[in-house]
Amino acid sequence: MNIKKGDTVLVIAGKDRGKQGTVVRALPQLNKVIVEGVNLVKRHQKPQGQLRQGGIIEKALPIHxxxxxxxxxxxxxxxxxxxxxxxxxxxQKLRPVRICKKCGKVIADRTRSA
Structure with a gap:
């Protein structure tokens, strides 16, 4: 999968077409990503003891x-x-890197430090 956690992406299809956001979570087994502020749905949630409050919450669902x-x-x-x-x-070991097809430069990996 070309997209990793921490990348900024543009949604090119669906109800949120044109929106940009940061990838919160990548799900490579399902070929899906969860993008911050995109594909939001409202879910009714029961209270879970003292930990979680009940009510209607907004949640970001995965998109392909x-x-x-x-x-x-x-x-x-x-x-x-x-x-x-x-x-x-x-x-100086050979390591795989992602490269932009438009400018030809290496795309910075936000999850890796250094």
Missing amino acids: VSNTMLICTECGQPTRVAHERRPMGAD
Whole structure:
């Protein structure tokens, strides 16, 4: 899957077409992602003892990854993703990186620190 947790994506299909948001959770087994502020539904929830309050809550449901497009961290445009193996890190080992098809630069990985 080309989209990871922490990426900014643009919704290209469905009721929320045109909205941007950050990926809160990626579900690669289902090919779906949960995007902050997109595909919101209201759910009736029972109170769970002292922990959770009951009532009507708004919840973001997963959307299919094909209905989203990654926004490049360098050029800020929605883009397709290429994969390449480049030497990285202190040991200069070949590691897979995601590359923007529009500007050709490496897409920054927000989940990885450094």
